[in-house]
Amino acid sequence: MQIRCPLCGLRDVREFTIKGHAIALSRPAPDAGDEAWNAYLHLRENPAGVTTELWHHTAGCGAWLKVTRNTITHEILKVALVRDGVERTDAD
Amino acid sequence: MASLTALTPAQDLTPITIGGVTLSEEVPEAIAALMPYAGQTKALSAALKEAHGLALPGPNRMTKSDSHRATWSGLDQAFLIGPPPASELATHSAVVDQSDAWVVLTLEGKGVEDVLARLTPIDLRGGSFKRGHAARSLLGHMNAVFARDAVDRITIMVFRSMAQTAVHELEEAMKGVAARASAN
């Protein structure tokens, strides 16, 4: 498998470390309630098909990447720098 | 006070010449990581030009002046290599001294790409990795910074603690390439 890093170009999977589902980009508000926080911390889908994950370009530029890929075909559909897609507020 | 002898990261391990390729150690006066503050990339580049005569390199590139070179080393980061950086640079970026953290090796001669092809997953041949190009990737299992500052010369940086392993791996690869060439 190869991932096209937006900075480094097409790279072998051995340069990357997977974090898991991109849910970490959607952290609930502090007062969202136990159910929302329980789901955020503990519940994960295991999709057969398209999913979005976080990958770290550990042996490359060090960027966090948001990778959309198909778990059935292993196609990589989209790769973006996480920081380009995350809205920041002053509270962050 | 006791007089202590400074050792370089690859002390007594290089130079090594095998089959027209030479591996040697470069000991820069200083290595500084430059990490521009948000929105300050252009201002940092201008300050670098003013102070040391070179621009801040973009991703996968290196720049050079008479006194310094700068090698892109990751997301929003470049290594300034040469005499210690001018203090004005700190107006626009975090400047972190990395001088003793890296071993800087140069691989020079015809066929350096063949040696590195045995150790790194990226294509460092001249057609895709030209003079002035830089890359972050792996040398064996080690995170490395590669830069081609001349047609037949590639600079390789790995963490200082891995200097001996890096030299060993490169030497084995050099032997393998030379053996194959002499078998033809």
Ligand SMILES: [Zn+2]
């Ligand atoms: Zn990258």
